[in-house]
Amino acid sequence: MNTGTQSQRGQVLKNYLRREVLAILLLGFSAGLPYLLIFATLSAWLRDAGVSRTVIGYFAWVGITLSIKFLWAPVVDRSPLPWLDKKLGRRRSWMLISQILLAAGLLAMAATGPADNLPAFAALALVMAFSSATQDICIDAWRIEIVPVDLQGIMSSTYIIGYRLAMIVSGAVALYLAQYFSWSFSYAVMSSCMLVGLITTLWIREPARRTDKETEIKENQTYRMVAASMGISGDRAGFLHWFSTAVISPFTDFFSRNGLRKAALVLSLVALYKLSDISMLMMANPLYLDLGFSKVHIANITKIYGIVVTIFGAVVSGMLIVRYGLRLILLMGAILVSGTSLLFAWLAGLPAEIWVFNPGFIDLNIEYSRLLIVITGDNFSNGFAATALVAYMSSLTNRAYTATQFALFSSLMTLPGKIISGFSGRIVDSIGYELFFIYVALLGVPAIVLCAMNFRYPDPAVKPP
Template identity: 50%
Template sequence: MVIALLGFSAGLPFLLVFSTLTAWLRDVGVERTAIGFFAWIGITYSIKVFWAPVVDRLALPGLGKVLGQRRSWILLGQLGIAAGLLLMSTLDPTQSLAMIALAALLVAFSSSTQDVALDAFRIESAEDTLQGAMSAAYIFGYRLALLMAGAGALFIAEWSNWPLAYVSMAALMGIGVLALLWADEPAHQTREQRDADEFDMVDRIMGCEMHMAARPRWQRRLIGAVICPFLEFFQRNGRFALIMLLFIAVFRLSDITMGIMANPFYLDLGYSKSDIASVAKIFGFFMTIFGSALCGLLVVRFGIMRPLLLGAVMVAATNLLFALLAMAGSETTPSLSWLALVISADNLSGGIASTAFVAYLSSLANKHYTATQYALFSSLMTLPGKFISGFSGWVVDSWGYPEFFTLAALLGVPAVLLVLVLMRHQQQSATSAALRS
């Protein structure tokens, strides 16, 4: 329950600086090219690996003693999110577009900081055998928050106005604060235990005596917080670690690239904000939950790699359905049933892909370096897609929606190919382990 509620806290701000924000901007007449560049605010989530070592190692003064290291950082992120959303609610995009961007940047930075601490909290709170269940609980809360930040904000904007929608979302961050106060701080290694492990590991990796204990404190902290997490990951996985990181970088290229233009696309087709909220958000939410549950069953039955492959194929293929919807809407607004069909396929594939992917990433992190290593994975997961999606508005304005969604589908092909490479490597590793035993 705690992980689900904290997942809600993690998911709430994402759409408010992503697709819900683009709906607000398009609704008041901001050009699509400018809207596309707002995707670069999301790069904040992709570079959190640079401050993850600080979150991983540094306890906040005062607050850290009361709540513990993980919970204090989560609370700081939650308060920053609420403050940024309240600031956005006071601004008019037609008059203060740059200030809207800065306020959204505050939300994204606070949210990504919360994510770093929360990922570590989640992974450290349960054994490896329970990470699938923790992932499912987290994604359920996360998706529920996406429902509120998507459908909820659109309904409020339709019935009242956009500023009230953002004030309401800021108030909902209180759910995460209450869950945090309810939670228990997970157990950590003591500094002495961690230092001893790191000294041994550094000597083993370097192949020589580094005399870590005799080094100045700043050197020990730099090596332990920044260098050791990356050294440990590459030592454990060898050269194949580069293939794993490449796969993480391209897995979500397709859906992130198209996501920034989804709400402007629906509005340009002629659907109302209520239509988008009821079909694309509420109906899509239940399809995502179904996809997540189905993925859980598939993982139990087939392991994690086959559901990953299925999710990668489905995510790329559903973009072609959006291209068909765009062509059908070139003359008149397609029926809501057409929209529901496309949304069903998109969210079903997203539920399968995201559940399998989060479980896969969680399995890669060493519990000594959970915050830093998981931040590396999640940063790579979003950075290429966020960068490319910044040009999405320009592509739509230059070529059109059908061509844009077809291009987004093609961006999903590398992920499919790399899943096959990972599956082959896993089979070879299992065979080698069996022969050695």
């Protein structure tokens, strides 16, 4: 075997053992845990409690909070928290507060429940979404700032693995606990799982904050231009300087680096890339339950097996990005996400038949169904596409404005889908599941077109000669 190849493989394995990589695995778990608990798992609880599909669809709008986090990302990026900032640093202090709010929010949801007080329950879900979005801002910024650029691929893939492992807990384990105990008990246990993030935040180190000279010059130019145009000086100039550097400069930097035409294409691609996937999220569990699948069967296939397939898709995507670059893998991911939505339309037209397979050499019955085919295609495509998109968005970020710019990208990534998914229950009630999932597949076509148009620009994953 080539000595150089052996050395490269050894270095890759060594990088995976770094403290920062282990930390992002645990932080990815902390970030992924709340996601299903305010979306797919929550929709199963609501359906179990007799809430209508239309109202369940409206709950998707709670997730818009995750899609507008760029509005308060500048505050998280540039504003110190009293006392905690000196003790923990900017990233860790905001991270810790958001994790405490998440743990408390889950406990409060467990104590309230949707049956007795649905408005209060919805308000708690909103607090959860806000806290989860704030945690995401901090973790994304920490991930990008804590290691050099050449390790971002490893950090991104490890983050996704941690995120998906958390989805097994908040999906499958939560459903198991709901089936055998109660939904309230399930959410109380999920609250205790947030200790993973809390302990990790206290363990990690704070990244160094760096702003290069060129960025500082541009920030001062932007501030002087804004101050002159508004005629502001004196006491108000202090706030304007903060607003200019924290809010205005990250946006002007992005457009100045990319130009208006490319920037418009990038933002449109990010906004529409996961439109098909997110639009159907709130109707997946109601479909399984309405077809007659049990919560345990749903957990086994969609949450455990499905997450394993998602991780496999992420690994495949990462390997292909190294070999073929980002543009091609982005395009392949967009095609897969749109195409596999049609599998749900196929599933919706069939009865929920469950078969049992006994291998013979062990005393074990394995339940399976057509749902296995659907989840294999859908989760592989999601893991494949998500890895490509996170790597693409990370390559577009200026480290001087990590939290704000990445929050803008990740907000755009989910906002259109969240808005549309709010109407998903009403659409299903009007046209049925089959036509709904065909409509969802068509929503993915614009992303495919934009990915093809992106080939006119250099591939960010390929170093220039």
